[in-house]
Amino acid sequence: MTIHNTILTWLLLIPLAAALVIFLVRSTTFARIFSLITSLTLFALSLILPWRYNSTLGGMQFRQRLRWIPALHIHYSLGVDGLGLWLVVLTTLLFVIALWLACRRSAAYSPGFYALLLLLEAAMLGVFTSLDLILFYFCWEFSLVPMALLIGIWGGPGRRRAAVRFFLYTMLGSVFMLAAILWLYHLTGSFGWQTLHQELALRAATLASPLAASAAQWIFIGFFLAFAIKTPVFPFHGWQPEAYAEAPDEAAVVLAGGMSKMGLFGMLRYCVLLFPFAARQLATPILVLGLIGIVYGGLVAYVQPGMKKLVAYSSLSHLGLIVVGIFTFTQLGTEGAIYQMLSHGVIAAGLFCLIGMLWQRRHSYELADYGGVGAAMPVFAGFFVVVMLAAAGLPLLNGFVGEFLILLGSFLVRHGVAAVATTGVILSVMYLLRWTRATLWGEAPAAVQKMTDIGFREGLLLAVLAALMLAMGVASPWFLRPVIPVASELSQSSISTPALSLNQLSSSHAHWLPARAGRRGGR
């Protein structure tokens, strides 16, 4: 048993154990410090993954597999590929941010708050690392409980409704996924992701006993519904604005930054990799939903009076773009989608940190209550602008890379899709600039004039985030290296010829990124 086999288990066990300790000790001060230390440890531990991951080899690594419930053929099976490992790192980072943010409002939170956050962390890490469909479902479904409690107990005035809605909406999606998992088991006799992956690919390749196209489609839809609700994708976003708006800021960081990625991760890992045919057959309606989400989200975000709902709708728009990147099936687009998932995680976390800091001083989320913050809080305003620009997709910052790759990739395959998707970029500039103007400039109300600038603790948090945005903006090839194998499988496992040929075309267009051109030559 080397660290290679057990690291993922440690990542799951440490937060669970820490949550238990916090629950037993029942001291708020202890909980605050202990949870922060735990999250930092986990973040440090998770950095081993990108460090030790063998990008040339690709595939699932750091694997561990134990018998768990033999009677039902359920295994405790963990592993990450290039996609999973970055999401693990993102998750641990988000929890550091959330718990760092939680330091300031210690009086408001009981130990239960910290224990629930750590439980949530364990569940989310389980989602990103499990290789057994039932273990995945366990973690997926369990993650609802701590999040719903966090929203419902410590949230805003409409918290109860938001929490119940969040729970029921997501659970409705989950049961369709459970049905899909059980049906798949009925057809193949396995819950193991890798077994299924090989088995389904083999059946498709040899046409020995291919899954009936309709069955594959229905199973795909079952999975997709769960993921589309979780993400959310356009018509399934009913729970989202409320949940984002009512969640306490710390939980909102995780909800917007991390939990939305659970849905996208599921689409990539389960929908596209397991059912490449069905994914391509159903790509058009999904693209349409993604595009509607981009435009609708952007337009609604533009007219939002409250900051949190603004972020909610802007997320809808950004996540729609990622869906477009996934379902256009090009190497560039898929890499862009994965990159944008990470970027959006960091940016959404940054946005909610900013919102939280404003709320801390003004106790309002309404744009109308602000104005002239730039004069009162110059340092804060500087970071505010950086985060806004990253969200708007300014080159050199992280938002740009993913957006550009997605748009480029989709343009190579479907011009129309790319054209509509590009409006999302314009819309995002519109609503983000409107937000910036309404907050930073203009006449400062008396309450705003009294606001004090951020101190060291908050400044450090924002500085780290800003530095990360810049790093992800300029060093994208480094981040993308482990992603390339899985992205190529995601986009090329298609047998349908048009996508394949255009895909090769897309590779030839790729030399604009010098660092990647070399590697591509070797592939």
Next chain:
Amino acid sequence: MPASYLDYLRILPEIILAVFGALILMIEGAARGGSRGKLAGTLAFIGSLLALGASIYLIRDPGPAFAGMVSWDAISIYFHILMLATVVVVTLLAMDYLRVQEHPRGEFYALLLFAAVGMGLMANSENLILTFIGLEISSISSYVLCAYRRHAAESTEAALKYLLLGSFATAFFLYGIALLYGASASVSLPAIGQGLAGKMAAGGLAPGSLIPLAAALIFVGLGFKVSAAPFQVWTPDVYQGAPALVTGFISTAAKAAAFIILLRVFYIGLRGYHQQWFWLMWVAAILSMSLGNIAALRQTNLKRMLAYSSIAQAGYILVAFAVIAQNPAPTLQPGQTADAAGWMSGAGVGAILFYLTVYTAMNLGAFAVIARVANRGERFTQLSDFAGLGKRHPGLALAMTLFMLSLLGVPFTGGFLGKLYIFQSAFQAHLIGLAIVALVNTVIAAWYYLRVVVYMYMRPAEGELLPIAASPAWTLGAICCAAVVLWLGILPGNLLHWLPK
């Protein structure tokens, strides 16, 4: 054939329970003063624990007894352990409950043990007459237990309703037995099974014969006992009116016993007719799940809400019965016991037994919490009484949350794995439509289970509760329930290993 030592050994748990029950009644009459109730409780605890020990000891010694009237086979062993463990826990919980309610204690324990005797006989029996006697023993004890809150009109009403409708249902059951006897000339389940199979093979049995009618009548009788729709109307009133702990007991152990008879009668006796009774189970499953869950949405009284919830839970178990009906039944050779023919190998049987175990733990646990919060005279059973419980009594609220989440079917609780097991077997049996109805029902159910959690943690307290004093016996009982729920949710391997695959 005279009864031998082995015959008595195989009903040893029942003998122990009956002896202790009688002992309690005698002591109750003889003893004086305040120690009376305590003594009765201790005796009941020891008696049920001994019976449990006897059942575990007898695992090694399965076989028929009393010329095939009783069958101490895997399923009755399993049920005995489950039911007796429930009785032990109920005894622990009752020590606290009866003291707080200031009810007379002795009779309660005696009735509890007698009810357990009846349930044990029901589950053991391969003879329909003995089944009927067991059913009656347990039912009559339950009727009296329901009326135990003598001064509350709703308790009396509950008992009367339960008695009248219960007798009616038993009459249906008896009539079904009579018709079955008429068709097969036997009251022994294996003999009925063989006789009918033989007649069917000889072509002597027309499809429109007595058998479907007998099956339907028996199903009515047992459907009443397990509160499956459309025979569920009595459930809400009785569960609400009866003392909370009694509700906890009759909604778990008594229901499980009725499910065991249902399994024996239909799977052994009527296995040749599985295509016909499949539809009985299918319709009852869908109706129970949907009616139970939809009606529960509107409830404000927690006991009543859990009554509807238990109707829905019975529906999930009936899904597994439909699965059993889909599998071709094994043929029984003359003289073979059910075990030997491997009838436990049916895919749904394991799911039923597992779910019954989980359901017993979580439902009893929920009623244990309700009984404690309800306090003297059961004044606090409204949902609004639970508002703010998370702040007032964090431990109680946490336990209730666990039981609600398990009933809802959240992963890492037994409720989830139980449902997973049932749904998986339904998919394996091609009952995809039924499984999807069940899955959608779990979402409907989520709303009202979640509401309890929302009230406990997300609403401020309204009004005052009476102080809840610490009680080690209650705590131990509740911890047992919670531990089983978690054990079966996280590491159910050892139990599942036991169950038929």
